[in-house]
Amino acid sequence: MPADPHLPRRGLLKGTTALVGGALLGPLAGPHAVASAQVMPRIYTRAEWEARPPKVPATVLDQGPDHIVVHHTASPNSTDYSLDHALALSRSIQDFHMDTNGWDDTGQQLTISRGGHLMEGRNRAIEAICAEKHVVGAHTLGENDHTIGIENEGTYMTAAPTGALWRRLVRTCAWLCDVYDLDPHAAIVGHRDYNSTACPGDVLYSLLPRLRDQAAYCLGERRATEASRPGPSGLPGPRFTFDHGPALGPGDPTR
Numbered sequence: 354m355p356a357d358p359h360l361p362r363r364g365l366l367k368g369t370t371a372l373v374g375g376a377l378l379g380p381l382a383g384p385h386a387v388a389s390a391q392v393m394p395r396i397y398t399r400a401e402w403e404a405r406p407p408k409v410p411a412t413v414l415d416q417g418p419d420h421i422v423v424h425h426t427a428s429p430n431s432t433d434y435s436l437d438h439a440l441a442l443s444r445s446i447q448d449f450h451m452d453t454n455g456w457d458d459t460g461q462q463l464t465i466s467r468g469g470h471l472m473e474g475r476n477r478a479i480e481a482i483c484a485e486k487h488v489v490g491a492h493t494l495g496e497n498d499h500t501i502g503i504e505n506e507g508t509y510m511t512a513a514p515t516g517a518l519w520r521r522l523v524r525t526c527a528w529l530c531d532v533y534d535l536d537p538h539a540a541i542v543g544h545r546d547y548n549s550t551a552c553p554g555d556v557l558y559s560l561l562p563r564l565r566d567q568a569a570y571c572l573g574e575r576r577a578t579e580a581s582r583p584g585p586s587g588l589p590g591p592r593f594t595f596d597h598g599p600a601l602g603p604g605d606p607t608r
Contacts, residue, residue: 393483394521394525394528396463396471396472397436397439397440397443397470397471397472397473398472398473398479399473401472402439402440402441402444402472402473403440404447407457407476408451408457409457410476411477413489414486414487414488414498417486417532417533418487418499418501419535419540420496420499420500420542421500421502421503421526421529421530422492422500422501422543422544422546422547423522423541423543423561423564424492424502424543424544424552424553425505425507425508425509426464426504426506426508427508427552428507428508429507430512431507434468434469434517435468436468438468439466439470439506440470442464442472442506443459443464443472446459446461446464446474450491457491458476459475460474460475460490460492460502461490461492461503461504462474462478462481462482462488462502462503463502463503463504464503464505464506465518465522466506467506467507467514467515468518469517469520471521474490474502475488476488478490482529483532485532487499487501493544493547493548495548496548501529503522503525505518508554509553509555509556509558510554510555510556511556512556513560514560519560523567523571524571526564527567527568527569527572537565537566538565538569541561541564541568542561543561545558
């Protein structure tokens with residue numbers, strides 16, 4: 354089982370205001386390529402992609418998930434990066450999950466298109482995340498009661514995800530880790546870490562260490578920025594844990 358993903362304190366970034374991050378030059382950029390996380394990224398809702406009603410409303414648990422599971426959709430690596438394509442993708446996934454698999458609704462909580470569009474999947478997903486709760490999905494056998502799933506459009510056995518998809522995945526993982534107080538290095542896993550499957554593909558799975566590093570960098574950079582902002586007095590705040598301001602000078606005997 355993956356290690357304990359929880360951080361020792363609550364995240365500092367809560368709310369719904371989106372903060373624009375820096376550019377990422379494709380999925381193979383270094384761990385410092387993304388400048389900041391988004392507090393809440395733009396998510397296209399089920400109403401926006403014209404979802405069908407679920408057969409049964411999803412169950413929402415009071416506690417949050419402890420792991421983020423990265424999937425690929427095992428669909429063609431489309432070169433249509435438009436929003437219309439992304440919304441149609443969500444409808445296609447829901448139709449397959451409900452009509453072919455016989456499920457109550459879309460299985461995963463979130464979906465990212467190759468154009469970098471982020472969409473709500475299972476019903477009540479956004480509601481649950483914003484309340485720091487967990488909507489039970491159908492994406493990882495035996496682990497759905499404690500994991501949140503992100504489907505990434507495409508097949509990544511031999512190909513890498515697009516830069517747009519990668520940027521959105523990094524920022525989405527950083528946002529979820531902040532909402533649920535998770536350590537990206539322990540919380541972000543691939544579907545194959547739990548079940549016997551090639552998902553999320555050999556290439557995307559090999560990029561998970563980089564995903565963890567970049568999400569952690571996003572999270573740490575944003576938390577450091579928030580912590581160092583001046584308070585009502587205008588004086589600088591702490592720059593890091595246990596930093597309560599100047600304590601010793603060059604002439605002090607104790608160092």
